[in-house]
Amino acid sequence: MPDSVAELSIPPFDSPGREKAKERLYVILQVASWGGLLAVQLVFSSLLPPPAEVRDRVLPAVIQEITLGLLLTHFARPLIQRWGWKNLGWRALGPRILGLAAVQGLLWSGILCLWQPYVLGWMPIRHVSLLAVFVFGWINSFIFLVGWLCVYFFYHLFNRYNRLEIERLRLGAMAKGAELRALKSQLNPHFIFNALNSLRALIDEDPSRARQAVTQLANLLRYSLQSAQLETVPFEEELRVVTDYLSLEQVRHEERLRMRLDVSDDARQWPVPPMLLQTLVENAVKYGISTRPEGGEIGISARIDGDRLVLRVTNPGHVEPAPIRSKSTGLGLANAAARLRLLTGDKGSLDLRMEGSDSVLAEAIIPLPVLRTDS
Structure with a gap:
């Protein structure tokens, strides 16, 4: 056992091992969330009514949308870290989340509207104007990206709370150890003087x-x-x-x-x-x-x-x-x-x-x- 409470082992919150674990968790959650959305989209796409041509067009379009969404959120992560948003509270994060999701949604919907008809030469759904597809795609992507960003920042805010709590416990343990040592040092002279007085009387x-x-x-x-x-x-x-x-x-x-x-x-x-x-x-x-x-x-x-x-x-x-x-x-x-x-x-x-x-x-x-x- 350590000599004092202050020496109790409380590992640093931002240790290298913890950072690696956080990186692995991010990759797992990123793949799981987008993979889950892809699975749901594929299930609904497979339930579309005939003709089969519609399903053949929708399935690859869904895969493209999910892949693009994954890339947009992944490359937004270093920007979020560079801008220091992870250290902000919810009040400051709210407008930033909405703004970033709006920009990402514009990129997401805009790239798909250019890629599918002009590069691939087809649209997943015919007889619908390109503008309608763009607006509908932007609304859908905006909603999902807001959810993704909220989950992302909630995780980091929770981590920050834990880090502050651990630091509070560490400081409390140090103060407690210092106080105990001070109290012990005050007790020892009482006992020594009484014992010496008894011995002096006996010699x-x-x-x-x-x-x-x-x-x-x-x-x-x-x-x-x-x-x-x-x-x-x-x-x-x-x-x-x-x-x-x-x-x-x-x-x-x-x-x-x-x-x-x-x-x-x-x-x-x-x-x-x-x-x-x-x-x-x-x-x-x-x-x-x-x-x-x-x-x-x-x-x-x-x-x-x-x-x-x-x-x-x-x-x-x-x-x-x-x-x-x-x-x-x-x-x-x-x-x-x-x-x-x-x-x-x-x-x-x-x-x-x-x-x-x-x-x-x-x-x-x-x-x-x-x-x-x-x-």
């Missing part, structure tokens, strides 16, 4: 325990660096890191800090944003344990509820109701809520509220994220 008192704490701190630092490259991690990894963190904090707070875990087995592999649980527990220690002489208990529970993980962290204390994203709840929680929102949209949430008269609850709802968990 002089118990060197043996200090060595164990160094190992735990190394694990925390390693996880912090590795998780910065990931969008989600299994909840079990978060829980292991938090256990090390609380072990370090217990050195400083001793019996004032107690921990209670209630985690279901199916919740352990659920993908969560890295450092999310660490942030919630760190906040609980800072505001629920450090500020109370008697300390208290940090409760961590996690269970699966349908297609989402419900993560709850409790600590003693009081909190005023306020949106998580506000400054009053702390930068760490605000960043955690922002990361969760970026990964899960409106389906995820992080809420901080009172539970009972002397307990604060931080509850995170984590649906399956858009991004997969890295292994």
